[in-house]
Amino acid sequence: xxxxxxxxxxxxxxxxxxxxxxxxxxxxxxxxxxxxxxxxxxxxxxxxxxxxxxxxxxxxxxxxxxxxxxxxxxxxxxxxxxxxxxxxxxxxxxxxxxxxxxxxxxxxxxxxxxxxxxxxxxxxxxxxxxxxxxxxxxxxxxxxxxxxxxxxxxxxxxxxxxxxxxxxxxxxxxxxxxxxxxxxxxxxxxxxxxxxxxxxxxxxxxxxxxxxxxxxxxxxxxxxxxxxxxxxxxxxxxxxxxxxxxxxxxxxxxxxxxxxxxxxxxxxxxxxxxxxxxxxxxxxxxxxxxxxxxxxxxxxxxxxxxxxxxxxxx
Numbered sequence: 001x002x003x004x005x006x007x008x009x010x011x012x013x014x015x016x017x018x019x020x021x022x023x024x025x026x027x028x029x030x031x032x033x034x035x036x037x038x039x040x041x042x043x044x045x046x047x048x049x050x051x052x053x054x055x056x057x058x059x060x061x062x063x064x065x066x067x068x069x070x071x072x073x074x075x076x077x078x079x080x081x082x083x084x085x086x087x088x089x090x091x092x093x094x095x096x097x098x099x100x101x102x103x104x105x106x107x108x109x110x111x112x113x114x115x116x117x118x119x120x121x122x123x124x125x126x127x128x129x130x131x132x133x134x135x136x137x138x139x140x141x142x143x144x145x146x147x148x149x150x151x152x153x154x155x156x157x158x159x160x161x162x163x164x165x166x167x168x169x170x171x172x173x174x175x176x177x178x179x180x181x182x183x184x185x186x187x188x189x190x191x192x193x194x195x196x197x198x199x200x201x202x203x204x205x206x207x208x209x210x211x212x213x214x215x216x217x218x219x220x221x222x223x224x225x226x227x228x229x230x231x232x233x234x235x236x237x238x239x240x241x242x243x244x245x246x247x248x249x250x251x252x253x254x255x256x257x258x259x260x261x262x263x264x265x266x267x268x269x270x271x272x273x274x275x276x277x278x279x280x281x282x283x284x285x286x287x288x289x290x291x292x293x294x295x296x297x298x299x300x301x302x303x304x305x306x307x308x309x310x311x312x313x314x
Contacts, residue, residue: 003089004313005190006096007105009034009279010197011272013048013207015290015297019197020098021056022301027096027314030088032081033062034099037241040068042230045215045223046243068227068238075114078107094314102278109194110186123170127163142166149177188284193311195304196279199290208268212243212261221247221257242268 006029008020024031033039037047041064044051049063061084066072081097085108088095097105106112131139140156143165150165168176199207224247232239234248243264250260279285286307293299308314 002189002191003085004094005085005109005188005192006094006308006313007034007109007192007194008096008098008197009100009102009105009195010288011204011275012100012268013211013272014197014199014204015207016098016100016197017050017054019297019300020096021054021058022297023304024058024096025056026301026305027094027308028092029094029096030059030091031061032084032088032095032097033060034077034081034097034101034104035062036072036077036101036104037238038063038099039066039072040064040070040238041066042068042227043223043238043241043244045218045220046241046247048211048215066238068230068232069236071237073237074104074107077101077104078112078114081108100275102275102282105194106282109188109190109192110183111189112180112183112186124163124167127166128159131159131163136162139163139166147175147177150175153177191311191313192284193308193313194282194285195288195307196282196285197288197290197300198276199295203290204272205269208272209265212265212268215243216261221251224248224251242271 006023006027008016008023010016020031023029035047037043038049039062040047043049050060062077062080065080081104085095097108099105107114127139136156136159139159139162140151140154143154143162144151146169147165154161154165156162165176168174168179172179198204220243224244227239227244228248228251234240234245234252239245239248246255246260246264246267249255250257255263288300288304290300293303305314
């Protein structure tokens with residue numbers, strides 16, 4: 001018997017949080033956050049983090065677990081999520097993975113193998129030095145020569161991923177893009193239901209813009225100042241997140257506050273668009289378009305429960 005697993009995802013600001021709590025209350029579930037930023041302590045406003053009094057008595061995992069100085073990546077997410085899922089199953093409850101980071105979700109759902117290829121990291125160090133000496137674009141061009149698919153998928157400024165892809169090629173003689181494609185063909189070991197919540201683009205973009213305005217009203221600039229005062233630096237993984245890097249640029253005098261707000265809204269809209277592109281590529285998903293329900297959460301919940309009963313997950 002495959003163990004049950006529910007996923008509730010969708011683009012940023014679509015309304016996953018409130019719905020996930022109602023769902024968890026209905027089915028005796030607990031929530032694991034698939035958000036690459038809400039895992040960090042002291043980063044509440046810029047991540048639109050759920051507050052304890054909003055959790056409706058539902059236990060949440062991977063919220064406020066790491067210090068901003070720590071790295072968080074898909075390997076760590078997979079490791080911690082599998083551990084927490086075991087804990088949830090032992091209680092006789094159902095895990096619900098909630099969040100918009102598609103690759104994180106995929107890593108657990110299909111048990112993607114991230115095993116390192118050998119302990120020798122000397123080549124990685126060479127690449128890191130090359131990035132400093134010749135710049136990100138040079139490194140990205142090297143990747144394009146050996147793995148065009150990865151070069152298309154990875155932004156030149158995402159140096160860690162570019163280095164990882166080059167290192168994988170050096171160590172195995174194979175392309176990491178091909179490895180990832182093979183992993184995507186894995187059969188899931190879970191009896192799962194993968195809901196993707198969506199809304200009309202105009203509504204989604206309006207919600208994103210309002211969310212950014214609210215973050216600023218709530219004190220986003222002071223939150224970022226506090227993080228910098230704590231010793232956080234702009235090159236930390238945590239400080240690269242949307243809402244943080246833009247305000248850091250403003251505080252460093254690189255751009256005005258108005259420019260920071262404009263960039264943050266624009267880049268968050270672009271992020272939502274990329275998220276939807278990712279989810280459209282995923283197999284075995286159940287799309288939940290809020291427009292079809294006139295944004296009535298109770299009707300959406302009823303339909304989701306019907307699907308879960310049909311799949312014998314509840």
